[in-house]
Amino acid sequence: MPKTTCIECDAVIRVDDPVEGDIIVCPECGVELEIIDIDPLDVDYPLDDDWEEDDWEDED
Numbered sequence: 001m002p003k004t005t006c007i008e009c010d011a012v013i014r015v016d017d018p019v020e021g022d023i024i025v026c027p028e029c030g031v032e033l034e035i036i037d038i039d040p041l042d043v044d045y046p047l048d049d050d051w052e053e054d055d056w057e058d059e060d
């Protein structure tokens with residue numbers, strides 16, 4: 001079974017049938033992780049939509 005390490009608490013997480021883009025929850029710390037790669041299995045914090053896009057702001 002594919003496995004990876006929680007980026008929050010370093011717990012080993014096994015995912016039965018990983019799908020890229022899926023959200024999994026760490027059984028140890030409960031953090032939500034998005035599967036960003038499946039071979040090898042890798043996860044990252046999911047992108048939230050709870051912030052406004054500031055694309056119009058001139059950052060020059």
Ligand SMILES: [Zn+2]
Pocket residue numbers: 006007008009010011026027028029030031
């Ligand atoms: Zn964890």
